[in-house]
Amino acid sequence: MKAQLKIAAMLVTLLLVATVALTHAPKVTASANGKITGTVKLDGTPPHMKGIDMSKDPYCAKYHANSPAQLELVVVGKNSGLENVVLYISQGLPAEAAAQKPSTVPVFDQKGCMYTPHVIAMDVGQDYKVTTSDQTAHNIHPEPDPTTGNIPWNRSQPPGAQPIVLNWKAPEVAIPVKCNIHPWMHGYHVVVKGPYAVTDDSGSFTIENVPPGSYTVTSWQETYGTQTQKVTVAAGQSASANFTYKAK
């Protein structure tokens, strides 16, 4: 009996130590975090982007009188850089880093009957803001897959409408957003867990706040899909990852 009790007591102590060790694991400080930088390029001739006929809404047509609007399925900028590509860590992120979310609020503006920017990325639970700069009525209608936990909604945005601040509950790459009144208006919300970046007009990006470790980085482009790469980040260092999509 005594021996059994001793073993039980030892087991309990072990369990306690294990839980304490697990819950109070050393915290990774931001200063030790590294980053992942690089560019996303298009190899080949960029596909022709059709112009958008906005004549049905005189406000929209007038807005683009001097700068005709085009589809944004593939946006190529300086040095064949691909714009609007989202980069995120799809594997290897410690739970603690994945749970942190940025305090910034990405803005999705309705401007000139287009979404500016065309693609925004955000963390699960991170607030984003929908604004309208237009003097014509829109409705904003994100269409996530309801089985992910993100639920579609549809709200009016007449001129002067107050901004809408919301967040998405689950990771989803990517949620299409549309305006039913202006059928050419298309954009994306890309919801990921952990640090992310969106490429600028030269195709470059920087994923900040990456704790040291080995990761799989995924790039997502709305027309060409995803690519992955293995990247190792050293403490406080910058790792590089470059992606190239073949023009189709």
Place this chain on the structure above:
Amino acid sequence: MRTRMIQYRLILSVVAVLVLGIAGRAQQTEFSEQHRLNMESHVGNMTGHATTGAPIYKRFCIGCHGELGDGAGENAQWIDPKPRNFTIAIFRCRSTPTGTLPTDTDLYDTVGRGMLNSNMPPWRPLQDQDRVDLVAYVKHFSPRWVTEKPGTPIVIPPEPPVTADRIKAGRVLFQKLECWKCHGVTGRGNGPSAPTLTDDENRPILPFNFHDSQRFKCGSTDAAMYKDFMTGLDGSPMPSFADNVKPDEAWELVMYLRTLQPDNTLEKQIAKQLGLTPIDPNEPLPDNSPAPSAPAQQPSANPASPTKSNNSGY
């Protein structure tokens, strides 16, 4: 004594581990459809059970909504608009805000009312209890009813008396909120955006024609129409205007839209006395509402006030 305590603790922890394990399993099976057959619905003082609703569903609903509740029954291919897909639990007629689940009563009302301009008939021949049971069975198709709660129903304040001023204000709102872009300047569902509208599954869909019927998609009362603006018809292009329309304004809009409908209502009589004409998007909005600054919408060549417009497009 001390050994007793430790023994108790050991037994307790073993029990705790077992209970947690079983609870974990239960959580997993909540997502299986079989498990969800214990779904209940509550309407008034009636309680519905999915198991009781199943045979009723299989007799009356399966042809269109399908065995899996995904809206792909054998008749679905011949039907437009398509039958609802219950597995994603997105419903047009709700008393709850956009992006939320409807209440059991909302679904119960839809079964009894049917869907205007669709193949969904009013299922009034069914007993009340049958309809409550059906609601429970409809809910069992989607795991959302396990993981989410229905939204909080919107508050509908009492309707103010119908007056000429309110009808005129409603007419201004119809222009200002640009309802006409889909529903047309005369409310016949022929606005400039109408031909390109699609539902959430990219199937073509028509905006409502107010001249068609005295009823609306989600009911025939003024309050039903109030609800349509303020909740939106999820799954369709109709958005929620709750962010941008005050309760008084929503009632004004209801009164104006009643003037477009075929029956001879008080609203229609007043509109006739006023000589109300359909809106003209090119006319400037009255001063009390924030006018768009874009010249594209208000050419200065037309200074006529909205009520005196001589637009013959009716």
